[in-house]
Amino acid sequence: MxxxxxxxxxxxxxxxxxxxxxxxxxxxxxxxxxxxxxxxxxxxxxxxxxxxxxxxxxxxxLGGIDGNARPEVVDHAPSIVKVKANRGSSLSAFERGKPLLVEKANATGIAVLAITESFHFSALWQEVEALSDEGLVALAMTPTHPFVAPAGGTKALLGTNPFAFSWPRPGKAPYTFDFATSVIARGEIELHRRAGEAIPEGWALDAQGNPTTDPDTALKGAMLAFGGHKGSALSTMIELLAGPLIGDVLGHETAAAAESGEKRPYHGEFVVAISPRAFLGEAADEHLAHAETLFEEIAGQGARLPxxxxxxxxxxxxxxxxxxxxxxxxxxxxxxxxxxx
Missing domain, CATH: 1.10.1530.10 (Malate/L-lactate/L-sulpholactate dehydrogenase, four-helix barrel)
Structure with a gap:
């Protein structure tokens, strides 16, 4: 211990x-x-x-993040906010772009925040919950460096590619989930390595494509997608939405910073904000209350909400x-x- x-x-x-x-x-x-x-x-x-x-x-x-970068916010279109992170943290880019995203979502019903050229490492639930605090439904996704083998493959190509969703609940904490499209977040394997513990079977492959429970071997090999071909397909969707659609790169075109300075650890993030009040007007409270029946039915079976x-x-x-x-x-x-x- x-x-x-x-x-x-x-x-x-x-x-x-x-x-x-x-x-x-x-x-x-x-x-x-x-x-x-x-x-x-x-x-x-x-x-x-x-x-x-x-x-x-x-x-x-290693020069892989500029701790003094100034994010550039661009009012790109009626429902689109772009923030160029300029090789800085995605977190400050999100905070810079959030006010305009909220304004646009409330005005048009739905708006997108596209963050490009950012260093991203953080949990997405914080960003979607911040938008739910504003009364908005929110989704967020981002690719990562290539750590995950596509379903049926043996080599790392896709990122762990996390996806998060948050639904505001009147007077309660929001309904939020945030998960990697890999079986587990890469950080969990790193924590097992730091603790000197084996990882469970089914998390990763070694460099030759064989199953492994050794965290060091896993980090040098490939992680697996959750749900086989389903998780692999979702991961691909995230690469496309948070990459080419917003003018940024695919996960396998990035890599962690290195001494040589040749690696490119920057990529994009795709955030969607939806306003129930813009969709529903005066009926918004009624329908948000109606949504509570689903959560009550789930909890009524003894199931745990995310x-x-x-x-x-x-x-x-x-x-x-x-x-x-x-x-x-x-x-x-x-x-x-x-x-x-």
């Missing part, structure tokens, strides 16, 4: 900011990234939590703080320059 360190939410935020500000990220990027990783840690989404700061710093040191575990974790963390492995805590503190410790 790994030794744990407990941090208050405020201490976790301060740690994140110290790490990022001390490694060349400006305040806008550092704040957006810290907000994301601390929110994930708070909700016990460990694969997208504080440990992701290590990857952000490593990528910045994100309920995460919302429960949120309440625990707000009361008791967040827990991270002591080793991770030491690694993060080591990233802070002496002048900022």
């Amino acid at each position: 790994q030794q744990q360190v407990t941090l208050s939410i405020e201490q976790a935020q301060a740690l994140g900011l110290e790490v990022l500000l001390g490694n060349g990220f400006n305040h806008e990027h550092a704040t957006a990234i810290t907000r994301s990783v601390v929110s994930a840690q708070r909700d016990e989404c460990h694969s997208h939590g504080l440990y992701r700061l290590i990857g952000c710093v490593d990528t910045a040191r 994100s309920q575990r995460r919302f429960a974790a949120r309440q625990r963390s707000l009361a008791d703080g967040v827990k991270i492995p002591r080793q991770l805590h030491e690694e993060l503190k080591a990233l802070i320059p002496n002048s900022r410790r």
Whole structure:
């Protein structure tokens, strides 16, 4: 059992900011990234939590993310907002583009935010929930580097290609789901590697296309799509919508930053916002209330709605703080320059 360190939410935020500000990220990027990783840690989404700061710093040191990039927001069309991230974090690009996206969705009923040339590592549920907080239905998707073999294949070609959806619920936390189209998020394999634990069967293949339960071997091979050909098809859809449709690249045309400087870790994100009030007018409240019957029927069978575990974790963390492995805590503190410790 790994030794744990407990941090208050405020201490976790301060740690994140110290790490990022001390490694060349400006305040806008550092704040957006810290907000994301601390929110994930708070909700016990460990694969997208504080440990992701290590990857952000490593990528910045390799020139794979510009921590001082200024996102450019373009009012492209009545229902389209474009944000060119300019090799900065997708998180600050989203925050820059969100106000205009919300305005357009409320005016036209549906609007799209297209983020291009961004470094993306974060959980998508945070972005769709932020839009549900505005009373909007939201979808978000993004490709990743090629980690996943297409159904029937043996070599990494598709990304883990996550997809998220959020539905606003009056007076309640939204109905939200967020999942990779791979069997599991790549971060989960990395966490197993860090803990020295085997991964379950059915997650990945080795470099020769054989099943493996060794996380190091899996990270050098290929992950599998969830649901076989169905997950593989959804993954392909995400590549197309968040790539060629918005003028960005496909996942296999990207790669993590490297010492040579030849790798391109930038790609796109596709976000859709839908306004129930624009669709339904004065009847919006009635139909949103009607939607509750579906959630009640699901819960009535004893089934768990997506994100309920995460919302429960949120309440625990707000009361008791967040827990991270002591080793991770030491690694993060080591990233802070002496002048900022």
